[in-house]
Amino acid sequence: MKTLRAAVPVLLICIAMLIGCETTEGADCDGANCSRDAGVRTDGAPVADSAQPPSGIVTFKNAGETATASFSAGNEAYVVVPYSVSTTAADAIDFTIKLTTKTSGTRSYSMRWGGFPARKTDPVWAKRIASRIAVERWTRGLRERAATMRMSPQSTVLSPVRRKFGHIAACASGLSADCGANEVCVKGQCTSEISGYNVTEFAPTTKAIDLTVERKGQSVAILVEKGKTVAKADLDGLLQAFQEVIALRDVALFGDPALKSGETRTSSDRNGDGMVWLVLSDTVAEKNSDAVGFFVGTDFADVKDSANSNEADVLYCVLPSSGTPLPKILPILAHEFQHLLNFATKVYRPKVNGGQGALEELWLDEGLSHFAEDAVGYGGDNVTLLDQELFPSFGDFSLFVNVKTGDTPGLRALALAFVRYLFEQKGGVSYLKEDPRPQDKGGATWLKALLASDKAGVDGITATYGDYKAAFNNWIAAVVLDGRDVTDFAAYNYAPLITDPLTGSAIGLVVRGTRKDASGSEITLQGPLEKKLNSGDNADTIPNGGAKFFALSGLTGEATIEVTTQESDFRFAVIKVSK
Numbered sequence: 001m002k003t004l005r006a007a008v009p010v011l012l013i014c015i016a017m018l019i020g021c022e023t024t025e026g027a028d029c030d031g032a033n034c035s036r037d038a039g040v041r042t043d044g045a046p047v048a049d050s051a052q053p054p055s056g057i058v059t060f061k062n063a064g065e066t067a068t069a070s071f072s073a074g075n076e077a078y079v080v081v082p083y084s085v086s087t088t089a090a091d092a093i094d095f096t097i098k099l100t101t102k103t104s105g106t107r108s109y110s111m112r113w114g115g116f117p118a119r120k121t122d123p124v125w126a127k128r129i130a131s132r133i134a135v136e137r138w139t140r141g142l143r144e145r146a147a148t149m150r151m152s153p154q155s156t157v158l159s160p161v162r163r164k165f166g167h168i169a170a171c172a173s174g175l176s177a178d179c180g181a182n183e184v185c186v187k188g189q190c191t192s193e194i195s196g197y198n199v200t201e202f203a204p205t206t207k208a209i210d211l212t213v214e215r216k217g218q219s220v221a222i223l224v225e226k227g228k229t230v231a232k233a234d235l236d237g238l239l240q241a242f243q244e245v246i247a248l249r250d251v252a253l254f255g256d257p258a259l260k261s262g263e264t265r266t267s268s269d270r271n272g273d274g275m276v277w278l279v280l281s282d283t284v285a286e287k288n289s290d291a292v293g294f295f296v297g298t299d300f301a302d303v304k305d306s307a308n309s310n311e312a313d314v315l316y317c318v319l320p321s322s323g324t325p326l327p328k329i330l331p332i333l334a335h336e337f338q339h340l341l342n343f344a345t346k347v348y349r350p351k352v353n354g355g356q357g358a359l360e361e362l363w364l365d366e367g368l369s370h371f372a373e374d375a376v377g378y379g380g381d382n383v384t385l386l387d388q389e390l391f392p393s394f395g396d397f398s399l400f401v402n403v404k405t406g407d408t409p410g411l412r413a414l415a416l417a418f419v420r421y422l423f424e425q426k427g428g429v430s431y432l433k434e435d436p437r438p439q440d441k442g443g444a445t446w447l448k449a450l451l452a453s454d455k456a457g458v459d460g461i462t463a464t465y466g467d468y469k470a471a472f473n474n475w476i477a478a479v480v481l482d483g484r485d486v487t488d489f490a491a492y493n494y495a496p497l498i499t500d501p502l503t504g505s506a507i508g509l510v511v512r513g514t515r516k517d518a519s520g521s522e523i524t525l526q527g528p529l530e531k532k533l534n535s536g537d538n539a540d541t542i543p544n545g546g547a548k549f550f551a552l553s554g555l556t557g558e559a560t561i562e563v564t565t566q567e568s569d570f571r572f573a574v575i576k577v578s579k
Helices: 002-019 123-146 232-254 326-352 362-375 380-396 409-425 443-452 457-464 468-481
Strands: 058-062 066-071 077-084 093-101 184-186 189-191 193-198 208-216 220-225 276-280 293-295 314-317 429-432 435-440 512-516 522-526 536-542 550-553 557-564 570-576
Touching (some): 058 468, 077 093, 232 276, 326 362, 362 409, 380 512, 409 468
Antiparallel strands (some): 208 220
């Protein structure tokens, strides 16, 4: 295993070169913290100038109250943000901002980050993210269905292929680690092949396939559809990347608690063999030709309730190819493994112990999975998600799913940004060259508590983080202030980016600044679009759990801002963005 681990950094840096590494040119970041000017820090800890919010920068008010903005120097600039902290579904919340000025000056809106044109959406990327959401829409449905079913800690479905010659090794412990290099333990027998594996849930024209064990490590086995060929380099790279990066880091971040008190078997280990299976098959793309990989929740259900269950912990993905190389597969596996860990912890474990389980709400489950892509070192697609989906239309999206919009790229981007903020406010993690596992600074402790909670969505955040509405307040301030160099107060900023010593990518989130996307292209993130705030009444709408941004500058004297609405739990912030 020492040889395997030693090879991982070289392999993954090569992969990262394909998907686009973040670099820090001109800064000495070799194992030490870098300045914010360099854009990177290795420990990921938030930076604060004091324990208390700086005065005169952010004012929070409830709807119906008034706030003032002073233009005593004449060059001040503000952003006014009306937002909803309601968790009650509402497609559109009407509000009015009334701006009253005591000046005859002429307003100018030439702000650093305001007034720029809308970005042009890359149609290829838009199609790809739409396909991902389409795939996850029905896999989410399978998780919802599975959450209502019985679940037991035993696995009885899969059948090993008995070898015609020689001794059939037994694995009385049930652990695949007791079997040969290319064998897994099934029903007490070590086998290199499995017959009749059920793919009916996602393959409309195929009911079952046969599998061959092609690779096995300490925590993962790769099983390939029989008769299909995968390049040796791809099998080795997939094994290393999943075992030494994805699984290692996802578990370190989200946890994998014991299935029952006092047991060594973990919640995610549905078939009890001690490892997760990666099943590579062409059938993955039968239902959706653009599908790359997914998690099927009904595999955790008892076959008595779900005839298509394999009673095993499995991630599915297409066979690596020139059209779908490893750099496209690895982020999906990081994303889907969070779904597996989340379902195993919040649903499967409670059910096995006589409880009901609490399936995570869609918005938070997807936010956590997109966060997982970034936190394990494969977050390039999230840069595009923010740039093309969230920032041009921030005010159109809600943290919560409603019947009209459903699951959208904007919802996912919004949830990602919120989860990343909460994680960093709890302390985040650091990354070391000598250890691929994230070093917990408080962020991983919070994530594990969130998954282990018997509550979901906002209730889970409140139970494990604190006051959701207060957190939302500060997050709005961070979205406005991050990258503007107005204050380094931790609650009003995202933490500086971290250079991942293993993959070479940047980890973290910036609202304003330059990042590389998954292809390696430089993307200039400019934050949410800001409308001009005019004198008099400015009427608009936002969904619940949403916000809009209005630029105000070029005045002299004092301005009064009042926000009114018929909805409850509606607030606004007046944020000074000039120094």
